[in-house]
Amino acid sequence: MEWFYEFPSMNDDSLRTLKKAIDEGFRTFTRAYGDAIEGFFSPLQHFLIAAERFMTQTPWPIITLIILAIAWGASRSWKIVLGCLVTLLAIGYFDMWDDTMRTISMIFVCTILSIAVGIPIGILMSRSDRLQRLVNPALDVMQTMPSFVYLIPVVMLLGIGKVPGLIAVVIYAIPPMIRLTDLGIRLVDKDVLEAAEAFGSSSWQKLKNVQLPLALPTIMAGINQTIMMALAMVVIASMIGVQGLGQPVLKAIANQYFTLGIFNGLAIVGIAIIFDRVSQAYGQRLQKHREVVHG
């Protein structure tokens, strides 16, 4: 009756050999292809460094103006622009400017990468139910797997640094981008699509003229969520060498510096709110003429 009270598990030796074999296999893989993979990601490295250099080396008044201009262009709302200004000034006044700029540049690159990878995958997914059935569980895993777990293989492959951090963040943040692109395209009014078809549109013309424009508000919601999730990863990413607001937080946890933690935490919240309000206001502005109305 022992099996009834104790789960009949694999014996310790075989389990150990199994884990060892997998680890060994992955290590061999890393040794063989690590360099090639690193080479593959080196353009990202350059992009990251360039973005960071731009954000940290440009004088702060210019950066502030650029951010305010973007906020105005996207939202056309003085309230949002004013909110951005106050947040940025407070961040600078409490001496967190450089870290904030590093974090913003990281989030920027992450978002660009998520868009560049996520939208095409979402488009393909919207065209094939089979692909959707395949990709959806993968996205579930990416979102529910504790992020520390996939930091391990990423670090094994690429070591500590910006690029592995970026990849970890993108893995965590890209699912809403893919899902909402897929959803947005699937929800496009069938009648409008049929009309485009009836006028002899090619599938590229349908995508460009109908599906993407009509899905754009949904895609914008995806971008918004992706940015929010990327920000949520900032502290974890700092554990593998990503600079920015995460590192002081980490230090604060290790040394129990309460105020340091709170200040940097609030700075993260501040830029999260800026990103969120600006991108949502932009999404809403897009929405203006896009609903289909009958009668």
Add this chain to the structure above:
Amino acid sequence: MADQHFDGIKIRHLYKIFGPNASAHVEAVRNGLSKAELNEKFGHVLGLKDINIEMPSGCVQVIMGLSGSGKSTLIRHINRLIDPTAGEVLVNGVDVVKMNELELREFRRQQTAMVFQKFALLPHRNVLDNTLYGLEVQGVERSKAVDVAMRWIERVGLKGFESKYPNQLSGGMQQRVGLARALANDAPVLLMDEAYSALDPLIRTDMQSVLLDLQKEIRKTIVFITHDLDEALRLGDQIAILRDGEVIQQGNSQDIVLRPADDYVANFVKEVNRGRVVQVEAVMVPPWAGLSPTCMTIPAGTTIEDAMRVIAKGPDGDVAVVGPGGEPIGVVNLRQLAGAMVNSHGAVSQHDGSVARAL
């Protein structure tokens, strides 16, 4: 372009069965398997059954039937938005069914244009950019496309609204955009699937007039779908009536109103304003010897309503109906005309006794 050597549309032995294994059941349907049986035994839906319609170039062909009778399915076979299970759809002599993807796309760009019940405008484009959509897809230069589009926008009465978005317009105006978009294509075939059904009655009559006016000059082959008999009678040079995917009667408005093929059609016809449809020939009696009609005459082809309007102004008595050459071909009086308007039997039994049975 629309009228040069365009050979019209011919639909031959067209079958459409919805379901995963459609082609396996065509033979059974040909041999008399009914829609209900097909659905019950095999889980397939019979969409269209043995449709044969010839639509001459430059005519308005109306397809009429209750909701679910297969009208939308039928019109979508003409530009092959739906693939048939069997049969031929010849447009200008070319079988649409046999086209490959590229040919089909080119065919849709050059030969057909479509107007939809729910307008189906691009919500993110303004009126101008919606109107030139077909031209843009064809690859026409932007400045030229704008010229053409502006002309049609003006022609459908939307001048000044070019930069409005669809959701800023009323339903009637949106459908004008739909019409302009279709006409800008300058395709010989114009497909209209319940294009006016979503509009208020007044606006609908308005749009019918717009179409009739335009048709005088554009002379396109128009396939117009409606479930409204008044609309069908007003617009159609030819009318085909569908029920459960089958054509049960084809003919012009006189045929449909005076000689409905069965109860289904008779039911449609019952509510119609006969005075506006039935012509005096259907009511008149042959002229007899020694007849002395009043000095008025009515040309053949006049509707009863118009004839009454003429007669009501004159003295009592019989009025001659005259043919194109002025020769008398029959005689009517006010009582006969009034009888024909209110009492279908009166009009019909004199003209064609066999139909009285159907009414």
